[in-house]
Amino acid sequence: MIPAPPVNVGALAPTLVILGAAVLVLLLDLFPPREDKTHLAVVSLIGVVGALMIALTRWGRDQRGFRDMVVLDNFALFVDVIICYAVALVILLSMDYLRRAGVQTGEYYALVLFSASGMMLMASANDLIVVFLGLELMSLCLYVLAGLFKQRLDSGEASMKYFLLGAFASSFMLYGIALTYGATGSTSFSRIVGAATGPDRPVIFLVGLALMLVGFGFKISAAPFHMWAPDVYQGAPTSVTTLIATGSKAAAFAALIRLLIGTLRGAQPDWGPLMWGLAVVTMTLGNVVAIAQSNLKRMLAYSSIAHVGYMMVGLVAGGAAGAGAILYYLFAYTFTTVGTFGVLSLCARAGEEAVEVEEYAGLGRRHPLLAGTLTLFLLSLIGIPPLAGFVGKFYLFGAAVQSGFLWLAVIGVLNSAIAAYYYLRVVVYMYMREPDAAGATLSPSFAGGVALAVAAAGIVILGVMPAPFAELAQSAVATLVR
């Protein structure tokens, strides 16, 4: 007889709000109007903003529930805020984007919200089982969303590839969890600590940890588990790509930080060198291969692999400095990435999405404001001060130098110099090449404009006045590394 665990709904409050909004969207979808789904987007948006508000009001008050399987501490709240921003901006971008694509469906918004609740569950997970639950909830929705454009072959390919490889990675993860359970007798983060560190740690635990890292590596698209990313980013609807690039990474990194830095920092000699190598391979591969891409979504896929590599530098650095730096970077990266993909989603050519870099030739003449905004996001991705991307890199590499990983920081900054080349190539096309008569043009969208304005304001504020946010990130990880 297993006694039912005590229920503490408060520990799941933001997640439940999102889930409630998702269910409401499903219900409302049954009623007219059939054609226009704007009202569902508005309901979803209200749900996400509500969750964001709740997350903000809970700051500083730790909540635990379900026998410590779920923790709503500052760390989870910070990640929840990032996820809420990502999801809200994605919804804003989706409204007109889906209408233009002719794929306005109610279940789109429901799936986005369900996947968001999975992400938030991962951020609060204090137990490997909950991590897995959140991961699957998030991933299954994203698999479906990637194939939203049913008529398009590449969308189907993206969905299929993502699903097959994702399922494979999930099984690695599950096997790793099983082995860890076998080695330590528990799946709870609080209890695997003791059995996992020290000289007499079981070898089977190390195997389990390695398998879990494979699963995580897939979700964050770290090399060499990144193969899916370019195809999925390219084929999936741009709004879904944005969600995959931002929210799902934030969630997976949150779980990774809680597991590696929060729980297993005693075992850093075991996973540290592995992560060092993975970080170097990931950022170098991402940046070098991105140079060769002419499809912007594909280029951004490789660039996001590189950014994951930078964040893994924060994992290697470890401690409060490393974890805080990753949180800050995730925040900055979310705004920047949403903005970049957002501009792409607003650009069309002959009714099709404009994704080839040549199509952006002369955009600076045709749409100065749009081109200027995209330039701002690209400069932040390069890491030019005083924009958010620079401060994020500064914290990350600062944490690495502080922990003595000088050469890792050197490799990281050299990588960001390589990255300047391919990001600036887009700028070259927009401003320095003659306009192509059939080039991309703007499809006006009020909601999309709002999303871009929020994202642009975000990267400027995070870049010019980073101190308050960095302090929040530090206090978010303070409980974690205590």
Added chain:
Amino acid sequence: MTVGILTVVTFLPAAAALVLLFVPRRQETLLRAGALLVTVATFAVSVPLYLRFDARSADYQFEEYARWMPNLGVGYHVGIDGISLLLVLLTTLITPVALASAWRAIDDRVKEFVVTLLILETGMIGVFVSLDLFLFYVFWEAMLIPMYFIIGVWGGGRRIYAAVKFVLYTMVGSVLMLVAILALYYQHAAAMGTYTFDLPTVVRWVIPPGTGQTLMFLAFALAFAIKVPMFPFHTWLPDAHVEAPTAGSVILAGVLLKMGTYGFLRFCLPLFPDASLAFGPLVFALAIIGIIYGAWVSTVQPDIKKLVAYSSVSHLGFVMLGLFTLTSQGVIGGVLQMVSHGLSTGALFLLVGMIYERRHTRLISEFGGLWAVIPAFSTLFLISVLSSVGLPGLNGFVGEFLILVGAFQVNRTLAAFATSGIIFAAVYLLWMYQRVIFGEVTHAENRTLRDLNAREWALMLPIMVFIVWIGVYPTAFTGKMEATVDALIAQVQSKASVAIDGHGPSRPMVLLR
């Protein structure tokens, strides 16, 4: 915090750029006039810096401090000493001149151009006034992007190649400097117990000599050496100079290159004295190679602009030589030569731009006999050429002479080699001048060239005034920096000897793992 004069000088152009963003792009004259007015106003605001600067003091003056990122020890700390004073004034003088030179030359996307140039000015002044390593790095990197746009959007035929090369070269150097800044920050904190990026605070700490100091020196030095540019990191410069529009070339030569030499003076020498002394011979060697190589390559250039571009490699070699002599004359000469080079090379680029606007070619072989056609142009060109050659009575002579005096005290052979650079400068500049200006008019198109108009006179005049002023009465400028330079040299020597004698803190290095 009250807003001080330095903050106004630094941010006035950027603030004006934000305002100009809202001016409709069709109002081209309004945009040009507004931007020119702002840069002139910036110069006017910066003049009191010179007048109220206390030359007897080696301390930073007009200091302002505000907390920015207190958790990291990053502050908005600005101030100037005798060295940065002249460079700030050079920047505020050159920018309106560059803008005025583009009045007719830039007729495409005027709005973007003036906004970019104003942001660039803020970045450049920011580099010279920052007294916080983080703040310095922010300006140093941020200023890259406007320059990239100026070369890439308004440049010549191979502008994209030149712009990307410029950014990538500079970027590789500066990101390594970022790591070095971080390493310095944490080592300073480990040794002294305070986390701060504040330059005056960090400089007080004597970094123990060893691998750590050498690596940090090399990272800083690479960033600056690329910017100067020192041989063999100079290959971006001819491309950038030649492809940039006149206004861009003037700013590149006038101000941007000085950021490299300024960086050596402000950061490398006082922060890493032992490594600076250890690498001194290498710097001398590269400087001498740069002086002679730059001069020789200039001699054979068929294109006037390229000739002037390579002459920068040679002239900046002199500056580096002077700074690393670590003698009072050498350093003062080096700083003065920075200003002089900015003025004379800026003037040469302006004149090359004017002749290019008339003839749409810059090849020496396309000209000849211009004296008879456009005497005013030829006269100003002569003054600029002679200033660049180093004719006594004009500005170039003073700096080079002081540098050579400094070099002779350190090593006679070096100085002898360096002196040959002045002779070569006379060769390539005067030979070029002779082919362009004297002789018969060989091309019919040149017969109808019009001479300088009022705008061109107006923008050349300030530069000519300073060329003569510095040449005739250099004390007005060297006097402002003597105390600063002497204090700097004393600081470098005392820090180096403290560390070598072993009296300094001798903590084990924790830099490398």
